[in-house]
Amino acid sequence: MKIVVAVSGINAVDNPGPGTGICKALKESDLDVRTIGLAYDAMEPGVYMDNIIDKSYIMPYPSGSREAFIERIKHIHSVEKIDIIISALDAELPIYMDIEPVLTEMGIKMLIPTKEMFKTRDKLRLKELAETIGVKAPEYRSCTSIRDLHDSTEEVGFPCMVKGPFYEAFKANNIGEAEGYFHKIAMAWGYPIIVQKFITGDEYDVVGCGDGKGNDIGVFAIRKMTLTKLGKVWNAVSVKNDRLIEATKKVVSGLSWRGGFEFEVLVESKTQDIYVLEINPRFPAWVYFAAGCGINLPERMVKLLLNKEYETHSNYDSGKLMIRFTNEMIKDIKDFEQISTTGET
Amino acid sequence: MDRDKLSVLAISDSGFIFDPVTGHSYTANATGLRIFELLKEDKSEDDIKSVLMEEFETTEDEVSVDVDDFIENLKKYFLI
Incomplete structure (x- = not known):
C-alpha cells in the first residue's frame, strides 16, 4: 500500500516554497509514495506538476478559521487516507502546531517543532540563541x-x-x-x-532535520553562490565545513529540535566569525539539493514517523553544484477550471 | 605560515582550485600552480623562489614579486 504524504508550499515561483522539492525527493526515494499537494492558490505551479504531485487540493488560508482548516484536512483525509503531512511554510506552522493533537487522533503524523521551539528561533531572540550555540548574532x-x-x-x-x-x-x-x-x-x-x-561576508545555509530528542537525522551545508533579488538562493555549492556543522548540531541538541529546518549563517570576511542570521522552522526550497547528494531528509522524516529504519549519516561530497532554472509547462484551461471550481485536481 | 589548509584544497591540472570548506573557487596560472605544489611540499619561500628562477629562467626580482604577491593573496583568502 502506498504511503500518502501531503505536502504544502508547492508554490514553485520566484520566491519558491519547498513543497515541490520535498515531493521530488520523496518520489526519488525507495518509498512507495502518493504525494498530495496542499495549495493556497489555483496558480501554484505544483498543482500542475503531476509528475511529482499525484493530486492537489486547495486549502483555506491558515490565518482564517481553525475549524475550516481542520474540516478541509478531514475531507482530504476521508478521500486520501493521509499518513503524514509535511508543512513547508512558516506562516502555516502555528496552526499546524495548534492542531497537531487533532491530526494525531485522525491518524495523521507530523514532525514539526513545538511552540516553544518555534519561539526560541524567532528573529527577535537570535542573540540568546547565538550564545547557546556558541556563534555570534548581528x-x-x-x-x-x-x-x-x-x-x-x-x-x-x-x-x-x-x-x-x-x-x-x-x-x-x-x-x-x-x-x-x-x-x-x-x-x-x-x-x-x-x-x-550589515556584515560583509559569505552566506551559508545548512538544511537538517531533528528527531525531537536532541539528535539530527542528517545535515547538509551549502555556500550560496547567487541570490535572487528577493534574497533567495539560486545557485549553490555543497561544502564540508566542520565549524558550521558543529554549530548546527548544537542547534539541534540545544533545542531538541523536532522537524526540518534551515540554519542560515554568514561568515564574516575579515574575521571568519560565524553569525547566525536565521533559523527557518521547515525545510528550505533547495531541500532537493541535499536529496540529490544522498541526504534525502524528506524520506528520512517519513521513515522516522512511520517507525521504519532510516539513515542518519551526513556523508556527502563537497563541490556539488545546484543550478536552479526557470521552466514552462503547457496545460489545458480545463486543468485550471478543475482546480478553480472543485478545489482539487 | 599555516599550510594545513592546503592539503584539503582540490587542485586540478588546469589550475582550478576548490576549497571544500568555504565553497570558494579560484584559478591559478602555471606559476601559481607551481607555487602551490611547492608550498604543499613544505618548501620555504626562499626555496620556492630558487626553484622558480631555475624552472622559468627568470630573475630573482621578478620571482620575488610573483611569490610574495601570490602568498599574500593566499593569506587574504584564508587559504594559508
Missing part, C-alpha cells in the same frame, strides 16, 4: 513605527539590513531606502520590522 533592533526605524538605524548605522517578520530582507544604504523597505515589507508581511547590522 546587532539588530525591532521596529513597529517609523520613529523606531529612525532610532534603530541611528544605533545600528548604514548600510543595514531591513527584514520582515517572516520573509524578505533588503540592504538599505540610507534612511530614504530604509523607509521605503520598511513600508514595502510591512504592507506584505506586517510587523515587527527588523533592522540588522
Whole structure:
C-alpha cells in the first residue's frame, strides 16, 4: 500500500516554497509514495506538476478559521487516507502546531517543532540563541513605527539590513531606502520590522532535520553562490565545513529540535566569525539539493514517523553544484477550471 | 605560515582550485600552480623562489614579486 504524504508550499515561483522539492525527493526515494499537494492558490505551479504531485487540493488560508482548516484536512483525509503531512511554510506552522493533537487522533503524523521551539528561533531572540550555540548574532533592533526605524538605524548605522517578520530582507544604504523597505515589507508581511547590522561576508545555509530528542537525522551545508533579488538562493555549492556543522548540531541538541529546518549563517570576511542570521522552522526550497547528494531528509522524516529504519549519516561530497532554472509547462484551461471550481485536481 | 589548509584544497591540472570548506573557487596560472605544489611540499619561500628562477629562467626580482604577491593573496583568502 502506498504511503500518502501531503505536502504544502508547492508554490514553485520566484520566491519558491519547498513543497515541490520535498515531493521530488520523496518520489526519488525507495518509498512507495502518493504525494498530495496542499495549495493556497489555483496558480501554484505544483498543482500542475503531476509528475511529482499525484493530486492537489486547495486549502483555506491558515490565518482564517481553525475549524475550516481542520474540516478541509478531514475531507482530504476521508478521500486520501493521509499518513503524514509535511508543512513547508512558516506562516502555516502555528496552526499546524495548534492542531497537531487533532491530526494525531485522525491518524495523521507530523514532525514539526513545538511552540516553544518555534519561539526560541524567532528573529527577535537570535542573540540568546547565538550564545547557546556558541556563534555570534548581528546587532539588530525591532521596529513597529517609523520613529523606531529612525532610532534603530541611528544605533545600528548604514548600510543595514531591513527584514520582515517572516520573509524578505533588503540592504538599505540610507534612511530614504530604509523607509521605503520598511513600508514595502510591512504592507506584505506586517510587523515587527527588523533592522540588522550589515556584515560583509559569505552566506551559508545548512538544511537538517531533528528527531525531537536532541539528535539530527542528517545535515547538509551549502555556500550560496547567487541570490535572487528577493534574497533567495539560486545557485549553490555543497561544502564540508566542520565549524558550521558543529554549530548546527548544537542547534539541534540545544533545542531538541523536532522537524526540518534551515540554519542560515554568514561568515564574516575579515574575521571568519560565524553569525547566525536565521533559523527557518521547515525545510528550505533547495531541500532537493541535499536529496540529490544522498541526504534525502524528506524520506528520512517519513521513515522516522512511520517507525521504519532510516539513515542518519551526513556523508556527502563537497563541490556539488545546484543550478536552479526557470521552466514552462503547457496545460489545458480545463486543468485550471478543475482546480478553480472543485478545489482539487 | 599555516599550510594545513592546503592539503584539503582540490587542485586540478588546469589550475582550478576548490576549497571544500568555504565553497570558494579560484584559478591559478602555471606559476601559481607551481607555487602551490611547492608550498604543499613544505618548501620555504626562499626555496620556492630558487626553484622558480631555475624552472622559468627568470630573475630573482621578478620571482620575488610573483611569490610574495601570490602568498599574500593566499593569506587574504584564508587559504594559508
